[in-house]
Amino acid sequence: MTPDRARGAGPAGERVISRFAPSTTGQAHPGTLLSALLVWLDARSRGGVAILRLEDLDITRTRAEWATDLIDACRWLGLSWDAVLVQSDRRASHEAALDALAAAGRLYPCACSRAARAGGRRAPDGSWAYENTCRGRALPAGGWRDATDAIRARLDDDRIALVDAGGLDLSQTPARDMGDPVVRRRDGVIAYQLAVVVDDFDEQITDVIRGRDIAPSTATQVMLQRLLGLPTPRYRHHFLLLEPGAGKLAKLHGSIPFSELRSRHSGAALCGLLAHAAGLAATTAPCAPGELVAGFDWRRVPTADRVARWTEHGAVGCCADGRRGARPPKNHRRLRQPREVCAEQGLPILVTVAAADPIRSRSPTTSRVDVGGPSMGS
Ligand SMILES: [Zn+2]
Numbered sequence: 001m002t003p004d005r006a007r008g009a010g011p012a013g014e015r016v017i018s019r020f021a022p023s024t025t026g027q028a029h030p031g032t033l034l035s036a037l038l039v040w041l042d043a044r045s046r047g048g049v050a051i052l053r054l055e056d057l058d059i060t061r062t063r064a065e066w067a068t069d070l071i072d073a074c075r076w077l078g079l080s081w082d083a084v085l086v087q088s089d090r091r092a093s094h095e096a097a098l099d100a101l102a103a104a105g106r107l108y109p110c111a112c113s114r115a116a117r118a119g120g121r122r123a124p125d126g127s128w129a130y131e132n133t134c135r136g137r138a139l140p141a142g143g144w145r146d147a148t149d150a151i152r153a154r155l156d157d158d159r160i161a162l163v164d165a166g167g168l169d170l171s172q173t174p175a176r177d178m179g180d181p182v183v184r185r186r187d188g189v190i191a192y193q194l195a196v197v198v199d200d201f202d203e204q205i206t207d208v209i210r211g212r213d214i215a216p217s218t219a220t221q222v223m224l225q226r227l228l229g230l231p232t233p234r235y236r237h238h239f240l241l242l243e244p245g246a247g248k249l250a251k252l253h254g255s256i257p258f259s260e261l262r263s264r265h266s267g268a269a270l271c272g273l274l275a276h277a278a279g280l281a282a283t284t285a286p287c288a289p290g291e292l293v294a295g296f297d298w299r300r301v302p303t304a305d306r307v308a309r310w311t312e313h314g315a316v317g318c319c320a321d322g323r324r325g326a327r328p329p330k331n332h333r334r335l336r337q338p339r340e341v342c343a344e345q346g347l348p349i350l351v352t353v354a355a356a357d358p359i360r361s362r363s364p365t366t367s368r369v370d371v372g373g374p375s376m377g378s
Contacts, residue, residue, distance in 0.1 A: 016048025018207045020074075020081075021196070024054050025061040027257035028073035030308060031211070031241040034274050037289060038238050038301070039209045040079045041280075044289075045296040051203060052081040055196075056088045057189055073258040076267040078289045085203065087195060094190040097198045097228055098183060101153050102144050106227060107183070109149035110134040123178045125216035130179025144184060151184040153194070153224065160219040165236040166303060168212070172219035181220050197221050201230045212237040212305065238301065241277065241308045277306055 020039040022032055036052075043050035054070060056062045071084065101107050110133070117128035135154055140146040155175040162170040172178070183194040200208060215237040222232050261270060268286035275281035279300040280292050 014206060016043055016046045016206050017051065017204050018043040018048055018209060019051040019053050019200070019203065019205050021053040021055050021087075021199075021210070022070055023058065023061075024056045024063065024067040024070060025058060026066060027069050027259060028261075029256055029258065030261065030270070030274065032070070033073060033077050033270065034241050034278065035209075035211055035238065036074050036079055037077065037271065037274050037292075038278065040081075040289060041292055041296045042207065042209055042236075042298070044293045048207075049082045050079075051083045051085060051205075053085045053087060053199060053203070055192070056086060057192070057195055059189060060187065069258055073261075076258075076262060077271055078267050085199075087199060090195070090199060090202070091190070093198055093202055094195055097194060098144055098151075098190075100228060101183065102139065104227065106153050107139055107144050107151050108134055108137045108154060108180075109139060109147045110137070110152045110182070111149040123216070124172060125178070129177065132175065132180050135180070147184075148186070150182045150186040152180040153183045153227065155180050155220070155223045155227070158223075160222050162219060162222060162235070164215070164218070165207075165234055166238070166298065168215060168237050168303075170215055170218045170235065170237075172216075174220040174223050178216070178220055181224070183224075193217060193220055193224060197224045197228065197230065200233055201225070201228075205233050207234045207236070209236045209238065211240050213240060236298070239303060240305045242305050277308065278302070 018039055020036045022028070022035075028036075040050050042048075052071070052074060054067045056067060067086070074081070098107065110130075112130070112133055114128070117130060119128075120131065121129040123129040130152075132152075132154075134152065139151075144151050157173065157175045159173045160171060164170055174181075181193040182191045185191055199205075218235055218237075225232050265273075266286065268288060271289055271292075272281060272284045272286040275287060275292055276284040279302050280296060281287060
């Protein structure tokens with residue numbers, strides 16, 4: 001990492017264009033908004049452009065009201081975007097990329113089920129790796145559009161050596177480690193790995209900032225960029241906000257949805273909590289995103305995932321890097337277990353208390369909306 005990169009500046013003369021790209025498959029939750037805030041701050045602190053891209057291609061899971069919800073949630077937090085783009089508007093560009101891959105002889109149909117891979121080899125993202133079993137199969141005479149199976153892209157078997165801007169090693173041999181990616185699903189949906197690469201190029205994205213859960217996909221995306229002759233943007237993967245007891249990724253296990261957040265906090269209050277969790281504010285005092293721009297520096301942002309714990313009164317706690325922190329006010333009698341241990345680092349939890357209604361006692365974590373959370377950006 002160059003000194004310039006450490007300060008967050010792009011190469012001389014280059015305009016930073018960054019995007020926050022949640023999938024519209026659930027309400028926004030604190031982890032979603034953390035990602036939005038970090039993307040926005042990074043762009044604004046470098047005089048760059050910040051785009052909101054709504055990833056709505058998965059017709060089996062997306063809902064129009066969740067797209068609206070994400071826009072509203074960002075506005076409520078205090079974030080303004082230079083453009084709001086909808087991924088499903090870009091079908092023609094995605095199809096052109098499939099045509100280019102087909103012309104290069106890279107596409108093949110695959111009918112292998114997920115169940116058939118179970119018990120095989122683990123991929124870096126925890127899924128079952130695909131063994132490129134169908135590489136020898138040809139597309140139908142009418143091309144990929146006539147295929148009734150899923151379509152995969154045959155990657156080069158080369159190793160991708162890549163370290164992101166935060167020092168995270170993303171190196172992989174994606175064709176072997178993950179297997180050739182699906183680029184068009186069996187149901188006709190353009191697959192994430194292809195759409196994200198095409199859109200990042202078309203939108204001239206210079207910086208891809210997203211949660212660490214997406215990091216194992218990066219080498220596959222870089223390989224697809226190479227096959228399509230596209231440049232590789234800078235990548236940075238930030239820490240995740242997890243929930244204790246909710247498994248590895250809180251966002252998949254019913255984090256507090258935006259409707260619940262909005263009923264308990266102001267946008268400024270949540271911004272203060274997120275800024276504190278991200279190392280950008282000494283306290284959890286309410287603030288606006290714009291107030292954080294001048295002091296924004298990735299060196300202040302923790303690299304390890306943090307546990308956010310929502311109490312019965314809507315308070316949130318987060319790992320405190322070993323320091324004891326603020327205690328909850330005395331009127332929060334039912335606050336349970338003010339200290340917990342972060343599973344990843346064994347650190348005590350700092351319980352910081354949000355501006356929540358002390359009369360309501362229903363725990364947000366037990367009144368979750370069972371929708372699954374949206375991705376924290378891709
Ligand atoms: Zn197959």
